[in-house]
Amino acid sequence: MRRDANAPLGVFDSGLGGLTVVRALRAALPHEDIVYLGDTARVPYGTKGPGTVTRYALGCASHLVARGVKAIVVACNTVSAVAPERLRVELDLPVLGVIEPGARAAAEATRVFKVGVLATAGTIASGAYPRAVAACSTRVETIGQAAPLLVPLAEEGWTDGDVPRLAARRYLEPLARAGVDVIVLGCTHYPLLYAVLEREAKDLVGPHVTIIDSARAVAREVASFLADRSLLRSADSPGTIRLLVTDLPNAFDRTASRFLGSEVDGAEQIDL
């Protein structure tokens, strides 16, 4: 099917986390219109089973398709880990995930051939990161650590102080003991806690530790994907960002405007 290059890009996540990807897309593709859907009524996804996550993801993606998007960026590691093939088959539309770009960046960055991944329980259980890293280099070992409490902390905006610091240390300790030199933030919510995670990782692993927030790598891949298929928007006016949520639009607005800047209109509440 011929796609309209001037149609918006669809992006979704369970809640706020995918805004970290929207921010990077905005920087890499300033002329693209973006429709972002945060499934705030059903967050978190990371503690749920693959069947449930796939069902929720199909609901979000179908809604974006009905709004005429030209491609979908799954700004959620948990969905990218368990559902991308199903989405591609059911939607007949380009679907880009967030796992491979982060895995590639990690495999390139490690000097000791050991990469740590902090992610949701669902992403860790899926084995998607070890597979994606092994596809880049069979010499690199991947050590996964589920860090479920970081998602509600990010959603609450509780990003500094003793509680996030102690949670971050608890999750980083096993990775430090395993001797990794690279840590992938394998959940799009975690970059909201970047400062505390970086500080504690430097303390536990050492100042040489590399933290990978895959948002920029994802945005680069989306940009070259659209360019290769002549799908870049032709207008050179700045693109718009439209926010949709399934619950609590006002709470979402506060973080979204802090995160994306004031040019963003308020979120619209939708039902899936």
Ligand code: DGL
């Ligand atoms: N931000 C999502 C991810 O990257 C999901 C977090 C959650 O809902 O548990 O995995």
